[in-house]
Each structure stands twice: as structure tokens, then as C-alpha cells.
Amino acid sequence: MTPLAMRFCVGCGQVFDKLQPSDSGPRWVAAEAYREKYGLSLNDLHLIADACPPCARVLAIGRRVVLPETCIPVLT
Numbered sequence: 001m002t003p004l005a006m007r008f009c010v011g012c013g014q015v016f017d018k019l020q021p022s023d024s025g026p027r028w029v030a031a032e033a034y035r036e037k038y039g040l041s042l043n044d045l046h047l048i049a050d051a052c053p054p055c056a057r058v059l060a061i062g063r064r065v066v067l068p069e070t071c072i073p074v075l076t
């Protein structure tokens with residue numbers, strides 16, 4: 001079986017469930033719940049490093065790539 005390409009969050013470990021979107025569309029779910037839901041093992045998955053929205057924001061702040069208008073000016 002070809003590994004299923006799947007985005008996972010490097011921050012919290014959640015995975016992006018695009019197989020069975022909820023009413024509000026695809027969503028990030030706990031990796032364990034996802035594997036149990038679809039009966040997948042880690043060998044079935046090709047994990048692609050990504051970040052869910054909350055973690056993406058934290059990572060952006062860490063890399064100082066947040067938009068200038070969202071930053072508080074630092075006086076030097």
C-alpha cells in the first residue's frame with residue numbers, strides 16, 4: 001500500500017484530517033484518534049511536517065515573521 005501523505009503539526013503533533021471533513025471542513029485532530037479512526041499504522045503514513053493554525057502563529061512569532069502591524073514597536 002502506498003503510504004498516505006499526511007500533514008502533521010510539528011508543534012502539537014496533531015494531524016490534518018482531510019479524509020473525512022467535518023461540517024466546517026478539514027480539521028486538525030489528535031494523531032492517535034486519527035489512526036484509530038481509519039485503522040492506520042505509522043507505516044501507512046507519509047508524514048509531512050506542517051503546523052496547525054495555532055502552532056503556526058507561535059512558530060511565526062519565534063521566527064519573527066509576524067506581520068509588522070501585529071507587532072508592538074520596541075523602543076531602542
Ligand SMILES: [Zn+2]
Pocket residue numbers: 009010011012013014051052053054055056
Ligand atoms: Zn499544532
